[in-house]
Amino acid sequence: MTAMTHGTPASAGRRSQNKREKRDRIVAAARHLFAENGYEAVATQQVSEAAGIGVGTLFRYAATKGELLLMVYNDEFAEAIDRGRVAAARAHGTEEAVWELARALVDGIAADPHTVAMYQRELLFGGAGEGHRDEGLMLVAAWQHAVAQHLARSVGVADDDDERVVLAARTAFAALSLIASDVRRDARTPHQLRLQIAQIVAGLSAQVAHGE
Numbered sequence: 001m002t003a004m005t006h007g008t009p010a011s012a013g014r015r016s017q018n019k020r021e022k023r024d025r026i027v028a029a030a031r032h033l034f035a036e037n038g039y040e041a042v043a044t045q046q047v048s049e050a051a052g053i054g055v056g057t058l059f060r061y062a063a064t065k066g067e068l069l070l071m072v073y074n075d076e077f078a079e080a081i082d083r084g085r086v087a088a089a090r091a092h093g094t095e096e097a098v099w100e101l102a103r104a105l106v107d108g109i110a111a112d113p114h115t116v117a118m119y120q121r122e123l124l125f126g127g128a129g130e131g132h133r134d135e136g137l138m139l140v141a142a143w144q145h146a147v148a149q150h151l152a153r154s155v156g157v158a159d160d161d162d163e164r165v166v167l168a169a170r171t172a173f174a175a176l177s178l179i180a181s182d183v184r185r186d187a188r189t190p191h192q193l194r195l196q197i198a199q200i201v202a203g204l205s206a207q208v209a210h211g212e
Helices: 009-037 044-051 055-061 065-089 094-111 113-125 131-155 163-181 189-209
Strands: none
Touching (some): 009 065, 044 065, 055 065, 065 094, 065 113, 065 131, 094 113, 113 131, 113 163, 131 163, 131 189, 163 189
């Protein structure tokens, strides 16, 4: 009887599950359409039809097309961070570990550079306090923290919140961001990023060694 009563934990659980399923359908539909046609060519109506929901329902999950892009690519960003962490844990040395964290994102950029550039624009310049943008910024912080952990261990710094380590991790993300924003990148770009990572690791090591 309790499970049948409106407002019970069971009904709340079903509503939560239904919401997750709709979100998953929206993300899957948008991801497919963006990959197939490019972000700019896709209309929200197409996404709602592909997901099998009404436009009004779609707007409850993402009020604008920009928010929809953030929602979709936040999922991809999170998946890439997880892949990078696994690969970095198997890496030999700090430079390789940081590169593995970066390469997981570089691979995603290479797959759809134009849409990733649009995602970065929304991440940087989207509305303050917008939920999907805030989630994306938290993912940026998570990636930088993963880099900082490897950097801190490599230079013998106990605290990965050490200002020098944090700034080095931010510099690594800045280098990665330049790649994401440049749709003219070529085959040399990943190699150039790896060289930048080597410079960041070496620079931090020298800075710590000299007590700066």
